[in-house]
Amino acid sequence: MGRESRGAAGHGAYPRVRPCGDTALTIEFGETIDPDLNAKVLALDAELTAHPVAGVLETVPTYRSLLVHIDPVIADPEALAADLLAMAANLPPTGEAVRRWRIPVVYGGAFGVDLADVAARHGLSPSALIDAHCAPVYRVYMIGFMPGFTYLGGLDPRLATPRRSDPRPLIPASSVIIGGAQAAISSIAGPSGWHLLGRTPVRPYHPGRDPAFLIASGDEIVFEPIAEDHWRVLDKAAAAGEPVADMVAS
């Protein structure tokens, strides 16, 4: 494979395939956060799952690109790059119904220590902020950073909030957070510079559950406020391996 393989549209155009050393290729559909770009990424990912290619080990769909990990002993990277571009040029319309999860959240207080500050920053009351955060249908653009950490698109632009200048070394698992124009659900406890609005009992990753990972790229998410008492009940069930997120009609 040459230094770069591009689609038919010529220099600077997308999609393009770039090598990542000898163990992966990345096919980029663009360089912005855009639902149409992400839909192409997921459609190509589905194609590769439906029609496996020798030497492809696993794929990582991201906002705007698909990372294709390969075994350099088996794969023919040059042929694979050409195949990826050909597939990208003929993506079938997504046939699979999108899964939509309803995620229960306790907002504010000890569950979302930044909610009041974020609301004040945007001139909103806490309840108006909660309404604005619960209103959209979010799209899962990517799972990354930590096991099960769920990146969401669809945040109300009014709520866009620059990340904290002093990231916290540890935020609780299953925090419902925003950072910049993005929203997310954290999975396991870890460092974060995002703002904590609330917490869900849902475990995006639970090693003892089948499936261990609940949410996938391309799924849709809606948030539903719940009371703290209800959270305790659901949290117990989630710890025991229940999903506690409902699948709802889209």
Added chain:
Amino acid sequence: MMRDCGPATSFQDGGRYGYQRFGVSPAGAMDRLALAAANVLVGNGAETGAVEFMAQGGSLTCADGPLLVSLAGGGATLSVQGHPVAPFTSTLVREGDRLTVSPCRTGLFAYLAVAGGFDVAPELGSIALHRRSGMGGMVGRPLAAGDRLPCAAAGHVAPQVLIDGLTDGLSRADGPIRVVLGPQDDYFAPDTIARFLGECYRVSARIDRMGYQLEGPALIAARGHNIVSDGIVCGHVQVPGHGQPIVLMRDRQTTGGYPKIATVISADLDRLAQCVPGSEVTFRAIAHEEAVRLARQYRARIAALASRLKPAQPDLDSRRLLGLNLISGVVDARDPAVNP
């Protein structure tokens, strides 16, 4: 049983694959060739889990023997009851023996393997510790003094020595670290790429299993240092806003938002991993086809290790040799299965 060890001692194997789409870093041994060497010496598959020592050594007691063990990587050496074991040689240890792993003398990572591997419950198919997510390892954490390391049952394997010119210089061949440019080299002006390839970088003190921060001429991205996050592979050379490159290693995140000027080839990752802070490294860009050729050569070298073994020379310490023979003789004689 671990008696003492450094804070970054952990179980590592060939890594945890198949879950990167869910944000799970593969982790796994920092020096794959050294892991493979330690493993084949005790009759294991090349990617079997072993104890990875980072820089510091440690000591262990054999709680249940006899057990065939080996150590490889980083220029560390193994002693049993104070007697040094020859490099790249496996050795039988018996109950009560004290094993001492020296600090790494020439690199950073050494691997202690036992015949049959360690009997630790894998998480998502691997026992490799990923410290940030608490996955794998000894219940999600590094190894510490007092830990019992259960060993899987192994068939009888005799001590062996690895031949074929493998010396203490394993994974330490000189020369530039080879890279394939991209995937985001187009974020950098040509003279910036020339600087990256032409200048010398120093391995800083800020290194861990996740990434190696390098210090040297700043690499400023003409198109900015923030990209919309995309996927990360081991060896990606990412450049944050300060312009100092970071090579992402085995515990890397699965996705990231900095432009990646180049990617270290898989055949040179072990070598880079063994570079101690203060080491000077230079980078050389090679064609993608050449990187694939070198990857295949590297993998063939690992696959060939198992055919490069010969029986170990008898231990010259006669008292120790006598002790081992006596013990096994007594055990055999009293075993009703052998001598009913």
